[in-house]
Amino acid sequence: MQGIGSQMSVAYKDLCLFPDVQLPDGFRIPKFDLYDGHGDLVAHLRGYCSKMRGVGGKDKLLMAYFSQCLGRAALEWFTRQDVSKWYTWYDMAQAFARHFQYNIEIVPDRMSLAKMEKKPNESFREYGFRWREQAARAHPPMEEKEMVEYFLQDQEPTYFGHLITAVGRPFNDVIKMREMVEDGLKSSKIMSYSA
Numbered sequence: 001m002q003g004i005g006s007q008m009s010v011a012y013k014d015l016c017l018f019p020d021v022q023l024p025d026g027f028r029i030p031k032f033d034l035y036d037g038h039g040d041l042v043a044h045l046r047g048y049c050s051k052m053r054g055v056g057g058k059d060k061l062l063m064a065y066f067s068q069c070l071g072r073a074a075l076e077w078f079t080r081q082d083v084s085k086w087y088t089w090y091d092m093a094q095a096f097a098r099h100f101q102y103n104i105e106i107v108p109d110r111m112s113l114a115k116m117e118k119k120p121n122e123s124f125r126e127y128g129f130r131w132r133e134q135a136a137r138a139h140p141p142m143e144e145k146e147m148v149e150y151f152l153q154d155q156e157p158t159y160f161g162h163l164i165t166a167v168g169r170p171f172n173d174v175i176k177m178r179e180m181v182e183d184g185l186k187s188s189k190i191m192s193y194s195a
Contacts, residue, residue, distance in 0.1 A: 018064035018083065027054075029068060037073030040137075041100045044069070045093055059089040066092065074100065108134040110142075113150055124182060128175040148174055162190065 030051040035044040048069050052062055063086060067078050077099055086092040113135055118127040131154070135147045142150070148171055152163055155178070162181040166174045184190030 018060060021060045021064040029065060032069035034071035035069060035074045036071040037077070037100060039103060041097055041103055045097070062089045063092050107137050107139045109138060110150060113138065114154055116154065124178055125175060128178070132171055144171060147171055158185065
C-alpha cells in the first residue's frame with residue numbers, strides 16, 4: 001500500500017472515485033461554476049446538468065465529473081462519500097441535496113436583513129450589492145419598494161436623514177444617493193445630522 005504514513009493510500013485506484021468511467025470520443029470537460037456549500041443547490045444542479053447535457057442518460061459519467069463543479073466544503077463532503085451506495089445520478093444528486101438542503105431552508109428574512117451590517121473592508125456599493133442579493137432570496141419575496149424601506153432603516157442616522165427622500169425610488173438610486181451623501185459629508189458640502 002502506497003500512502004502517507006499509515007493513514008491512506010495515494011494510489012490512483014484508491015483516490016479515483018470512478019476509475020472505470022471511460023470518456024466518450026471527443027468529450028471535453030466543460031468549465032463549471034463551483035459550488036462551495038453555500039447558495040441555491042438546485043440552481044447549481046441545474047447548471048451542472050445543463051453543461052453536461054450531451055451525456056444525458058450516462059449516469060456514471062455525470063457522477064464521475066460532478067466533483068469538478070464543487071469547491072471547498074462541498075468538495076470535501078463529496079470526497080468523503082461511499083460512492084458504492086450511489087447506483088444512479090439520482091442517488092448521488094439526492095445525497096447532495098439532502099446534505100446541503102439547509103441552504104434552501106435557511107433563507108434570509110426581514111429580521112436578518114435588518115441586522116446586516118457593512119463590513120469594514122467593503123465599499124458601500126459592495127455592501128449594497130450583497131444586501132440586495134440577500135433580499136432577493138428572502139421568503140416571502142419582497143417587492144422593490146419594501147426592499148428600499150428596509151435598506152433605508154438599516155442606515156446609520158447620519159445617512160438615514162439624508163436618504164429618507166429615497167422612499168419609493170428604485171434600489172439602484174438609493175445606492176447612488178448614499179454614495180453622493182457620503183462624498184458630500186467627506187467634503188463638508190453636506191452637514192451631518194449628528195453635528
